[in-house]
Amino acid sequence: MTDLSNASLAALPADIARPGYDRSAVTPGIVHLGVGAFHRAHQAIYVDDCLAAGETGWGIVGASLRSPDTRDALAPQDCLYSLAVRDGQGESLRVVGSILSLLVAPENPERLLEALCLPSVHIVTLTVTEKAYLRNAAGDLDLAHADVMWDLAHHDRSKTVYGFIVEAVARRQAAGIGPFTVLSCDNLPANGKTLRRLLLQFAEARDAKLAAQVEQSIAFPSSMVDRIVPATTDADRTRVAAALGVADAWPVRTEPFSQWVVEDRFPAGRPAWERFGVTMVDDVGPFEDMKLRLLNGSHSAIAYLGLLSGHETVADAFSDPMIRRFVQGLWNEAIPTLPDNAGLDPKAYIGKLTDRYDNPALQHRTAQIANDGSQKLPQRIVATAVEQLRRGGAIDHLALVVAAWIAACEARGGALDADLFTDPLDAQLAGVFAGLSSAAADTVSQVFDRTGFATGQAERPDLQRAVSAHLDVIRNAGIGAAIATLAEG
Template identity: 65%
Template structure:
């Protein structure tokens, strides 16, 4: 969130369509006339990741003359992004950092910003507009409102509200369903829904959840969504650390004007998308997007190797006193652990899909070592109860089924429990958050034996629910938790034959 000092900056000194014309030549700026583009995409969840990833790809398409794909951004909760970008005509700086180098690029693909709680009618109007042919989402895993079993949490207060008030929705499900109702009534073809969050089979998962939601409204709507709306799955990958006031100050010096909310990122960027867009799409493949028939192998590799190791680095890094990914990854014990974690997870990936896991993990190691990003372990640690099932638990279950080695994956789950317990003690209170925080805090404060703690956490989070391997997983995680409780990561690493710096 921009600082108060940034928000007080006068408009005349802010980045805007007018001041952009005088930026230094080293700063890349949109080469197209933003007044001539037409909105064709509505994006739900305009956070830093979207602005570093999909918005940059769309910016490339607009520059190539595909003028029908400008983005209307929608914040489902906070007005922060709109308030930062509106005085800047929707423009912002993308800072691509590696080592001692930083390249600045101004992105112009977001043509309008809406805040759903302020004006849900305007959001519905944008979604129902015939020009809108694609709706993309980066709303984070928790915003899909899944119950512990994976289905829609029909009892969630926001879901209950949306079913009772379809004209004034709060959730992505409510907005998508009502917009599709309006489009159908007007004879407008449905838009394609492109999920860009880290969910397993994200398109199919959202398709199922939205059909469940629609079924609670109207059986005909549910059938329309199930049969006639396209939900291609996708895999996204780019590291995007939180922007700091120091970043804003540095970029303001480079630009000569203030940017209230620039975005920091790395050079690497990947997007793999299933090619199913009945209403058309930008020619993303011209700018590095991989269009495929089936995204699952790429998704599994990313979730289990990148996201899984990111979670490991976050929780073990926090417990070891490391504030950023590069510092944690430079810790020889954590580095050795991550290598072993990859070796454990790689056999769970699909064979014959053309995945080069050796090259992929080598590239990950280079990315994790990027000292310029200062990607905070606390940022990655958020929402563990929502992330670990697809990042870690899925791999662990596959290992148990195959009878392969399984000791490193389970330490990640134990480290998450230990890191949650450490908040307000060795870690600051509220250092990272989770949707289950209230219940987790109450449970962990009981200081139950490790086995009982892990079993209760599995029940609460729905980990490995209905899997025959569940009890074995609980026992393996509990062994690690005993070690972490006694002497932190030092003893946990030692039990795996890894020597810690702290020994």
């Protein structure tokens, strides 16, 4: 079968949407770090819309900081790929052309630095996931991390986002090229402020004058992103190829819903994203909190409760009445922690979430969501629980999510496959999760110490006690019994 490419676009079936612009006339205006399935289903789509509307100065140079897989799949296709939007009614396909080139930083870091220094590049975006921010237990940049230390010593052979961005700032300044804006699209609270703080810590460790340049010239707007993007399967590739009539090595599957809320601070310019559904705001914080606590928090709950209950997908787990009731209870605990004067509508939002979780077409695997729990739970669950405790509110459901994560980690290699999901702290937590000989309270105490959950918070002991009580029930009677205790209460 012929591969998807610029040359094969004209032969696609008439009902397949495709780039309605001359890709050869597009110039790069954005460098995206961490190109992967989510970026290709989210930010790249909004940019594709802008390109189709005639804003041809915003093509994307995508870069992977680790694996060459995306480049190897898409480069032979002229970086084209298809987006499959699925729900219970069927599937629609669209070929996306906004990514102009794909780089692999470990293979040639200089090429990425050259792209970051193009005068036409005005925005650097990131979806590198929480663990790539390389924070220590206190939430600061881990200056003792091997990759950070390498970047401080080898400016032209960077490995981290900090090394690449700071070196690019230095080079652009030396060449008289104006600064770019750095836009985080990761699921972190105040992601722009967080990235700015960490990047300044790196720049300060490298050169105080350079840190001052970063602080004075670079804007770091925060953003909130939301779209469910399950991992692509071979079945997806086969189905998409049959519909296109050409082979696509890496299509992306997603849901109809998509949301992007962005703080409107782009001194170097930006695409007219608002024309295509992006919400441009002064403060993204309230929207971000609602998403982290209601969507991401319930996603983690469904993942760990689902795995412990034998459910492979979100739709399967959410169709379990026990888990469905639990998620509603979790939302009831989280909603009071949201601001009531920011124009939010939590009830309407969870109504949309319910519809999304009920979508059987996505086949979003609980094991995929379960990855990196030690990095995700602080924002999604722990912060919410701490806020509820301060308010004098209940945390039964919130604490059970943390206990379920611990129980799922402990179950790997036993009731669950050993490699079903992973965590950046697996090596540090291996001894804690090695067996069930420790009392639940001891296990929870060690986990909180190693992960930094609620460090420095007066509410930490109360949260640990609640998590310990749930973990004890899970260990002795199972996840169903633990959920049942909430219904009884």
